[in-house]
Amino acid sequence: MPNYIDLWNNIKNSFEKDDSMSKASFGAWVDTAEPISLENHVMKIKVLSNLHRDYWTKHLTEKFVEYAYQFADQDITPEFVTEDEFEAQKSNQAQSGSKEPEFSTEDTQLNGRYTFDTFVIGSGNQMAHAAAMAVSDEPGVLYNPLFFYGGVGLGKTHLMHAIGHQLLENDPKTRVKYVTSEAFTNDFINSIQKNKTEEFHEKYRNVDLLLVDDVQFFADKEATQEEFFHTFEALYNAQKQIVLTSDRLPNEIPKLQERLVSRFKWGLSIDITPPNLETRIAILREKAQADNVEIPDETLEYIANRIDSNIRELEGAMARIQAYAKLQNSAITTDLAADALRSLNFGSNLSHITIPMIQDKVAKYFHVSVADIKGKKRMKSIVIPRQIAMYLSRELTDNSLPKIGTEFGGKDHTTVIHSFDKIKSELENDEELARQVGDLKSELKP
Numbered sequence: 298m299p300n301y302i303d304l305w306n307n308i309k310n311s312f313e314k315d316d317s318m319s320k321a322s323f324g325a326w327v328d329t330a331e332p333i334s335l336e337n338h339v340m341k342i343k344v345l346s347n348l349h350r351d352y353w354t355k356h357l358t359e360k361f362v363e364y365a366y367q368f369a370d371q372d373i374t375p376e377f378v379t380e381d382e383f384e385a386q387k388s389n390q391a392q393s394g395s396k397e398p399e400f401s402t403e404d405t406q407l408n409g410r411y412t413f414d415t416f417v418i419g420s421g422n423q424m425a426h427a428a429a430m431a432v433s434d435e436p437g438v439l440y441n442p443l444f445f446y447g448g449v450g451l452g453k454t455h456l457m458h459a460i461g462h463q464l465l466e467n468d469p470k471t472r473v474k475y476v477t478s479e480a481f482t483n484d485f486i487n488s489i490q491k492n493k494t495e496e497f498h499e500k501y502r503n504v505d506l507l508l509v510d511d512v513q514f515f516a517d518k519e520a521t522q523e524e525f526f527h528t529f530e531a532l533y534n535a536q537k538q539i540v541l542t543s544d545r546l547p548n549e550i551p552k553l554q555e556r557l558v559s560r561f562k563w564g565l566s567i568d569i570t571p572p573n574l575e576t577r578i579a580i581l582r583e584k585a586q587a588d589n590v591e592i593p594d595e596t597l598e599y600i601a602n603r604i605d606s607n608i609r610e611l612e613g614a615m616a617r618i619q620a621y622a623k624l625q626n627s628a629i630t631t632d633l634a635a636d637a638l639r640s641l642n643f644g645s646n647l648s649h650i651t652i653p654m655i656q657d658k659v660a661k662y663f664h665v666s667v668a669d670i671k672g673k674k675r676m677k678s679i680v681i682p683r684q685i686a687m688y689l690s691r692e693l694t695d696n697s698l699p700k701i702g703t704e705f706g707g708k709d710h711t712t713v714i715h716s717f718d719k720i721k722s723e724l725e726n727d728e729e730l731a732r733q734v735g736d737l738k739s740e741l742k743p
């Protein structure tokens with residue numbers, strides 16, 4: 298999830314630049330609103346009064362969702378709280394001594410929601426879950442490091458946080474640290490700039506459990522890799538548990554030092570694959586219970602059939618349906634769910650795109666044959682379209698890397714990763730390529 302304050306500022310800017318909104322309107326409705334939190338795809342926003350809430354709901358919500366998607370690349374719905382309600386909630390909390398349960402605790406950075414209790418076990422994740430439980434029982438002994446890999450939104454971060462929570466429950470004195478590889482990198486750079494490398498070492502080496510998310514972002518970052526190597530060694534030698542996640546296996550991360558690759562493989566690497574229908578239904582049921590909303594079984598099944606990609610999308614769909622039901626002030630039924638997903642074109646944007654469709658479009662666009670796209674010819678005029686087609690297949694479909702390889706004439710999945718990485722990095726500098734990929738994307742998802 299993006300930082301909600303940055304996200305809100307971006308959304309606010311978009312409203313300000315929107316020609317259809319007068320300066321006075323902007324000042325009255327948008328500028329007076331304030332973000333409070335972002336959790337579970339819902340941004341809580343404080344507004345001045347009921348009148349403001351009504352105006353937002355009727356006139357600005359649709360745009361909000363659209364702008365939020367542009368910046369966060371995910372579906373986020375607003376929930377409005379008036380100043381009075383907000384103050385009342387605050388004083389209730391103060392009286393009962395309760396805290397918002399969902400916020401990360403400052404030191405560990407763990408998300409309170411990502412526990413074993415809220416994790417639904419099913420196809421695709423049961424091995425990973427079992428390994429996570431085993432590591433929680435005997436940290437630093439059995440599988441060190443534990444390495445989860447797999448596609449986006451499938452529960453890698455959730456599981457690693459669950460290990461953190463479990464260790465803290467077993468012993469509240471356990472020093473747990475969660476960090477994304479990007480945050481680790483930034484922290485390291487800052488520590489050099491501010492001459493505080495000693496402090497940096499302390500922070501990451503004096504822990505019992507280190508959780509590092511998305512280590513594929515260490516790719517190409519030589520100095521950070523060097524630093525992480527020493528962090529890893531210090532923890533490993535002290536038998537402290539390390540858990541890592543990535544979207545691919547260690548040896549598939551480009552330009553990752555060999556000694557890191559080999560260390561990442563010392564313990565256990567487990568992939569998490571997309572959930573089947575039954576698991577998706579179970580996850581939706583669990584979310585409905587957690588949110589305390591009634592949703593009929595047939596509606597849960599409808600949603601699970603509709604959204605068959607990843608769990609983050611499932612959660613997004615659920616959040617939208619709940620927000621839609623609130624706006625309509627009605628119960629959640631299959632019809633309402635269908636409306637909510639249809640009105641926002643949700644879930645239908647990508648799931649209909651298939652690899653053969655992509656191959657066909659790319660072949661036509663570059664005036665080559667589909668057989669060439671799938672074949673082995675090494676001419677530049679064919680290799681580039683082939684790599685673009687693989688890139689789009691990874692980006693626009695939920696097929697696994699091996700499946701994409703198979704659909705491209707039985708290529709190895711490392712070839713797919715290589716093509717994807719190459720096009721992704723060239724897109725940043727090559728305007729012509731960016732235009733071509735943009736054209737193809739808009740043809741594929743009009």
Ligand SMILES: Nc1ncnc2c1ncn2[C@@H]1O[C@H](COP(=O)(O)OP(=O)(O)OP(=O)(O)O)[C@@H](O)[C@H]1O
Nearest residue numbers: 415416417448449450451452453454455580608609
């Ligand atoms: N098995 C599960 N049961 C319940 N919720 C789940 C499960 N798997 C994932 N989720 C939820 O789906 C959302 C996405 O999961 P998570 O962030 O852990 O994915 P990820 O694999 O780390 O993705 P990324 O690679 O994009 O970081 C989270 O809100 C998480 O709680």
